[in-house]
Structures are given as structure tokens and as C-alpha cells.
Amino acid sequence: MPTYLTDGSGAWFTLGIANNDDLQTTVTTAPVPVPNPPLLTDGDGNWFTLGTNADGSDLILTPVPPPSNPGLASNIILTNLAGQSYVLGVIVAPDGTYLDTTQIPAQPAIGAGFLLVNDILTDVAFSLIQPSVNTQAPVGGIAKGLTTVNVFDPSMYVGAQMLVGTVQVDLEVVTITAVVPGVSFTAKFSLPHGVGAPIIGATFPVRQTTDPLYQQSEMLAYISTALNDFLTEVPLVYEIINNSGVSYTQQNAGLPLTCMYPVRVAAFKYPLRETSIPNLESYDYRWALQSADTPRAYFRNDSPMQTVGVWPRSNNITALEIIFAARGPQLLGLGDGMPIPDPFCVAIRSRVLSFAYSKDGGSQNPGLAKFWQSRYEFGVKVAKMVLGVIEDSNAQVAAQ
Numbered sequence: 001m002p003t004y005l006t007d008g009s010g011a012w013f014t015l016g017i018a019n020n021d022d023l024q025t026t027v028t029t030a031p032v033p034v035p036n037p038p039l040l041t042d043g044d045g046n047w048f049t050l051g052t053n054a055d056g057s058d059l060i061l062t063p064v065p066p067p068s069n070p071g072l073a074s075n076i077i078l079t080n081l082a083g084q085s086y087v088l089g090v091i092v093a094p095d096g097t098y099l100d101t102t103q104i105p106a107q108p109a110i111g112a113g114f115l116l117v118n119d120i121l122t123d124v125a126f127s128l129i130q131p132s133v134n135t136q137a138p139v140g141g142i143a144k145g146l147t148t149v150n151v152f153d154p155s156m157y158v159g160a161q162m163l164v165g166t167v168q169v170d171l172e173v174v175t176i177t178a179v180v181p182g183v184s185f186t187a188k189f190s191l192p193h194g195v196g197a198p199i200i201g202a203t204f205p206v207r208q209t210t211d212p213l214y215q216q217s218e219m220l221a222y223i224s225t226a227l228n229d230f231l232t233e234v235p236l237v238y239e240i241i242n243n244s245g246v247s248y249t250q251q252n253a254g255l256p257l258t259c260m261y262p263v264r265v266a267a268f269k270y271p272l273r274e275t276s277i278p279n280l281e282s283y284d285y286r287w288a289l290q291s292a293d294t295p296r297a298y299f300r301n302d303s304p305m306q307t308v309g310v311w312p313r314s315n316n317i318t319a320l321e322i323i324f325a326a327r328g329p330q331l332l333g334l335g336d337g338m339p340i341p342d343p344f345c346v347a348i349r350s351r352v353l354s355f356a357y358s359k360d361g362g363s364q365n366p367g368l369a370k371f372w373q374s375r376y377e378f379g380v381k382v383a384k385m386v387l388g389v390i391e392d393s394n395a396q397v398a399a400q
């Protein structure tokens with residue numbers, strides 16, 4: 001819904017943000033029904049209504065008494081044409097009062113499906129007979145900054161991470177800094193949240209105050225490892241870069257850190273043939289000394305780590321287009337999306353459970369660890385079958 005501003009005499013404007021991050025107003029007709037002016041706060045007890053001058057060229061902050069319900073603060077989020085989102089706030093400085101825009105961190109990528117890391121870990125927690133946080137923001141909402149929220153869940157504890165908000169709207173990960181059991185929790189929020197905003201989290205709370213069976217950081221490491229194990233066996237994620245290249249007389253070009261291996265390398269929109277150093281040596285043992293020219297082939301063996309070699313050496317700065325099989329992040333966050341389609345995440349969950357039951361301690365269960373590992377291996381086989389069915393036959397021929 002647009003944010004409407006008025007000068008108080010009948011002129012109306014909508015508030016937006018330009019690509020250079022400057023606030024801008026656009027003349028509009030009077031909205032029906034007429035809304036209340038936006039109510040902003042600096043988080044330190046100062047409150048203001050937001051309006052404009054007669055032609056909309058200046059935004060005007062008018063001090064007002066604090067409302068009885070702090071949740072009435074307007075949650076104004078503006079998005080520019082580049083897709084970047086900002087939350088509008090106020091800064092009170094010695095030399096005046098100013099509007100402030102804070103860029104909202106990029107929302108976790110949904111990836112190929114809709115499941116987040118927290119969704120999978122919640123399923124894992126259920127199998128491990130561990131409860132999870134599942135509540136919502138109270139009446140009055142949640143203010144930005146270090147805030148005490150008057151809701152509590154038995155799965156909350158100091159240091160636990162939770163998701164607050166809605167995906168692609170105001171989702172953020174917060175860490176609990178204090179709790180009053182049965183009453184409230186405290187955390188630092190980057191964004192305000194309205195009443196009813198979801199508060200969820202697979203926190204693995206069993207025995208947290210004494211000898212926890214599992215730590216959240218441990219489970220995040222498990223799921224990150226499980227994802228990369230799966231992608232190593234079933235390369236489902238491919239990425240493309242166009243800004244890599246080789247300099248004059250250079251033999252190697254760098255690859256992204258997420259690259260497992262390139263599947264296509266092209267120069268000047270022409271695909272290079274894949275070869276190997278032994279193959280080049282059989283062609284001409286002096287291949288490395290040949291004059292620089294336009295690259296015609298690439299090789300992966302015996303090149304420095306995270307690089308690809310080209311032959312012959314480039315006779316100019318040559319931009320390369322590289323399509324590569326990608327691995328996942330080294331460490332996933334609780335709010336991150338999974339880069340693989342949702343049905344394949346079943347295998348990831350099984351792998352995480354096999355790790356959990358293999359851990360030394362009171363939760364160790366070799367039988368269940370073996371069971372969940374077999375489920376993971378079955379998931380890998382099914383994924384390979386699906387990948388084999390949809391794989392391009394021309395690619396199969398080219399790989400032979």
C-alpha cells in the first residue's frame with residue numbers, strides 16, 4: 001500500500017525512493033478514506049508525524065506526544081527500481097531532526113523452492129524429539145532496536161537464534177539476549193514488525209542450561225555439510241559468470257569460490273573444447289611455449305586451485321563466460337533458502353539426522369544413524385535418476 005503524505009491543505013503525494021536512495025514524492029489524488037499521517041519514532045521516545053510542504057518538494061517532521069501504544073508507529077518500507085528496500089526512520093541530532101533510510105538486508109534467497117534452513121531443521125528437531133519456537137508478535141508489534149517482547153516460548157533461551165517476520169517482506173534472524181521465563185524475551189531487531197508477525201526457530205533447547213544435546217551452531221554446520229555432500233554427488237545447481245578472464249600471455253583464469261568444476265568455458269561467445277595437459281603434450285610437448293593466440297581449448301588438471309587453464313595462451317585480455325557446477329555456502333544461516341528443489345531436501349534432512357545420531361554422547365544411536373544414512377543414499381540415487389532423465393542428450397554425447 002502506498003504511503004500518502006499531505007501538506008494539510010488538500011494537496012496529496014505518495015512517498016517513494018529513487019535509485020540514488022533519495023526520497024521522492026509524486027503528486028496524487030486524495031485517497032479514500034483519508035489516512036492518518038505516518039507516525040515515526042527515533043526509538044528514544046521522540047515521535048513525529050510526517051507531511052510535506054505545498055508542492056511536495058520538502059518533507060516535514062512535526063513533533064507529537066508519544067502515543068499510548070508504541071505499536072502504532074508506521075512501518076514504512078520503500079523499494080527502488082533496483083529492487084533494494086529501505087525502512088524509514090528518524091534521527092534526532094544536536095543540529096536538527098532528519099529522516100533516515102536504512103537499507104534492509106537482502107532477503108534470504110528462496111532458491112529453487114520455498115523451504116528455508118529453519119524449515120528443515122524444524123523437521124530434524126521433531127525427529128530428535130526436540131521442541132521448536134512457534135509464536136507470534138504481540139499486540140503493539142515489535143519496535144526496531146533492542147526490544148523486550150512480551151511473549152515467551154519454552155524453547156527460548158539466551159543465545160538462541162530465531163526467525164521473525166515474513167519471507168520477502170521483513171524476515172530477519174535475531175539472537176535472544178535475555179529472557180524472563182513465561183513472560184518475555186529481549187533481542188535486537190533490525191526492522192519493526194507488526195502484530196502477529198511469526199516468531200519461529202529450531203532452537204534445540206533440550207538441556208540447554210546444563211548439558212545440551214545439540215547446539216544450533218552445530219546443526220547449522222550439519223545441514224551445510226549435508227547440502228554440499230549432496231551437491232558433490234548430484235550437481236543440481238549451476239551458475240554462470242561473465243566477468244572472469246585471462247590477461248595478456250596468461251595461462252590461467254580464476255574460478256569463483258563456489259565453483260566445483262566448470263562445465264562450459266567460452267571466449268567471444270565461442271565454446272572452448274575441453275582438453276587435458278597429457279592430451280596437449282601428446283599433440284606437442286612444447287605446447288606451453290607456443291605463441292600467444294586466441295584461446296581454443298581449456299583444461300582443469302594441474303592448474304592452480306580454483307583456476308582453469310586455457311590453450312594457447314591469450315594474446316590479449318580475453319573475457320571468459322564460464323558455466324559451472326556450484327556448491328552451497330560454507331555455512332548456511334537459519335533464514336537462508338535451499339538452492340535445490342524442495343523434494344530433494346528430504347535427502348538433506350536424512351543426512352543431518354545421520355550426523356546427529358552419530359554424535360558421541362547421550363543422543364548417540366548407531367542403528368538410527370545407519371537408517372538415516374541409508375535414506376540419504378536412497379535420496380541420492382533417486383536424484384541421480386531424475387537428473388539422468390532430464391539431462392540433455394547432446395551433453396551426454398559431448399561428454400563421451
